[in-house]
Amino acid sequence: MNPAALAVSLVLNLTACPEAPEETDPPRSEVDRQPTRPLAGLTYEPRDAAVRLAGLARALATTRDPHLRADLLLARATLHMAHARHELRAALEATLDRDQAAAPAQKQRLLALAAAHEGARKRAHARALADFALLVCAPGDRTRGFACDPPAALREWQHMDEALHRLAWVLLAEQRPDDARPVLRRLVDRHPASPHHTEALLDAADLAFERAEFAGAEPLYRRAMNAAAPAASRAYAMDRLAWVLWHLGRDAEALSSLTAAVTLARHEPVARYLRRDLVQLYAHIGRPAEAHATFARVAPEQALELMVRLGETWLDLCRPADAVAAFAELQRLAPDDPRECEWQDLVTGNVDRLGDPARQIAELERQHAALARARSRWPLGHPHLARCTAATRERTLEVAVAAHERFRNTRDRALAEPVDRLYGAFVTLFPADAEAPRVRVYRADAAWLHAEIERRDAERWTFAAGRYDEAIAAGLDRRRHDDAVHARDFARKHAAEHSR
Numbered sequence: 001m002n003p004a005a006l007a008v009s010l011v012l013n014l015t016a017c018p019e020a021p022e023e024t025d026p027p028r029s030e031v032d033r034q035p036t037r038p039l040a041g042l043t044y045e046p047r048d049a050a051v052r053l054a055g056l057a058r059a060l061a062t063t064r065d066p067h068l069r070a071d072l073l074l075a076r077a078t079l080h081m082a083h084a085r086h087e088l089r090a091a092l093e094a095t096l097d098r099d100q101a102a103a104p105a106q107k108q109r110l111l112a113l114a115a116a117h118e119g120a121r122k123r124a125h126a127r128a129l130a131d132f133a134l135l136v137c138a139p140g141d142r143t144r145g146f147a148c149d150p151p152a153a154l155r156e157w158q159h160m161d162e163a164l165h166r167l168a169w170v171l172l173a174e175q176r177p178d179d180a181r182p183v184l185r186r187l188v189d190r191h192p193a194s195p196h197h198t199e200a201l202l203d204a205a206d207l208a209f210e211r212a213e214f215a216g217a218e219p220l221y222r223r224a225m226n227a228a229a230p231a232a233s234r235a236y237a238m239d240r241l242a243w244v245l246w247h248l249g250r251d252a253e254a255l256s257s258l259t260a261a262v263t264l265a266r267h268e269p270v271a272r273y274l275r276r277d278l279v280q281l282y283a284h285i286g287r288p289a290e291a292h293a294t295f296a297r298v299a300p301e302q303a304l305e306l307m308v309r310l311g312e313t314w315l316d317l318c319r320p321a322d323a324v325a326a327f328a329e330l331q332r333l334a335p336d337d338p339r340e341c342e343w344q345d346l347v348t349g350n351v352d353r354l355g356d357p358a359r360q361i362a363e364l365e366r367q368h369a370a371l372a373r374a375r376s377r378w379p380l381g382h383p384h385l386a387r388c389t390a391a392t393r394e395r396t397l398e399v400a401v402a403a404h405e406r407f408r409n410t411r412d413r414a415l416a417e418p419v420d421r422l423y424g425a426f427v428t429l430f431p432a433d434a435e436a437p438r439v440r441v442y443r444a445d446a447a448w449l450h451a452e453i454e455r456r457d458a459e460r461w462t463f464a465a466g467r468y469d470e471a472i473a474a475g476l477d478r479r480r481h482d483d484a485v486h487a488r489d490f491a492r493k494h495a496a497e498h499s500r
Contacts, residue, residue: 027280031239031273044082052079066153073131074163080128081170084121091117125170132167136160136183146171147182161187161194168203177207188220198229202237214244235265239277251285255294262298275299279306283313288325292333304334311346320353338377341370341388348395357403361418364399367392368425396426397435404446416450419443420467427474440471441480448487451494461495 056076063069091114098110137148146167154160164187171180184204191197205220221244224237238261245254258281262274278298282291291310295303311326327343334340348363371392378385400422407415423443427436444467451460468488476484 027243027284029239029243030276030280031236031270044079044086046086049079049083066151067157070135070154070157070163071159073135074159074166077128077131077135077163078166080124080131081166084124084128084170084173087117087121087124091115091121122174125174128170129167129174132163132170135163136167136186145182146179161191161196164191165194165196165200168200172203177210181207188223198224198227198233201227202233202240205237205240209240209244212247214247218244218248231265232268232270235261235268235270235274238264239274242277242281246281246285254281255285259294259298266299275302275306276309279309279313283310283317283319283322288322288329291326292329304330304337307333308339308343311343315346315350320350324350324354338384341367341374341384342391344370345388345391345395348399352399352402357406358418360399361403361422364395364422365425367395368429371429393426393430393433396422396429397439400426400439401442404442407446408449411449411453413450413453416446416453419446437471437474437476437480440467440474441476441484444468444471444484444487448491451491456498458495458497458499461491461498465491465495 053076056072056079060069060072060076063072094110094114094117098107098114101107101110133142133146135154136146136150137144138151141148150160164183168180168183168187171177171183181204184200184207187194187196187200188204194200201220201224205217205224208214208217208220218241221237221241225234225241227234238257242254242258242261245251245257258274258278262271262278265271265274278295282294286294292303292307295306295310299306307326307330311323311330314320314323314326324347327346330337330343331340331347337343344363344367348360348367351360351363371388374385374388400419403415403419403422406412407419420443423439423446426433426439427443430436433439444464447460447464447467451457451464454460465488468484468491472481472484472488
């Protein structure tokens, strides 16, 4: 394979970025929320449930007090919810068993079983929703669905907030966000002292966020972040508010909100996901020069790793200039880090995207120095040394061949010395490599090209002949050996002609 063909094969293996990358999807938060489960701690046994349902039916038939009836209806609706959860688990188990079953007949039976449990789940939720409708909607207002006014007799019922909370949970589980929205807003607006108030704020805000109703989501997240709630819930609200503000074009406020979230929840399990979101947001709005200071201010112990993640994110976003700056800064901040060589390889590989081949050569030579440090630091076989060696080998070959091809196409004399130096570095660093014989020939070919450009310079032809001698002495296969001898002899002939 000649240098031109090798250059093409190397380029095809690179991850190319479009000249003007377009983000088709907005960044997604890595922070998730675990909402309070209304049935936490509640067990469901079918036989016991049947007995309880019968008892509730008898009690409802004889009870006239509206608040007591409401308590009974809430208990029955909750029992239906527990039944639905029981059927959901059974459906999931049947689905998993089907995936592992070998016989087609068994798969079909388990598929039917999963479908039966799913149908039972939906029917249980439908019964729960029917009871909730009696609790939260006035008789004459039920045509509006759950965007209804409460029954007059239950306006002072002490468990209305609990009923609304459980109703919203069922509606969201049934993928009915349009019906859940008015229920959540009613819980938020009419029950500010409810223990479910903050969660309802977050649920309502999340629904608005998912619909890209950012102006509507902002005040809800602000109320949640200022509520008397656990730090994790408030930090979640701050995180989501940051993304709302970013979508609204208020970058400085967005960054401020997310850094506040990281600070608030630094000891919470959610902290690492908040830090990831901070990197993702910063990648869209920040500058390399201020990145480490921003991270060190809110997460000093993780600041270096956040910088690594930032550089990788900028590569994913096809922003090579920012990525190069980030990885160069990492080497300045942590010169003894074992990943130094890997970071430098990312710098070397991405400088080419900036249209500065001369700088790429300079960065590659810095990578050669990093490999030398790695070889002095670790024994053969060490993982860091192995990665550094492999990356430097590939990068050196890639850059040298690309520079050679530019030299061939442009016949720019200024490229002769760098090409010779890069090929020389390869055979010096990797003398036993399988590609080394071919690289020595490429080096001699580049010297021949330089002599051809200079035409009557005997010294150039003598130099080219010497490069072929080096390739021949190091050992070549029969075909390359014969070609190299032939080229060397011609170079010597040209040198003799032009020395007269």
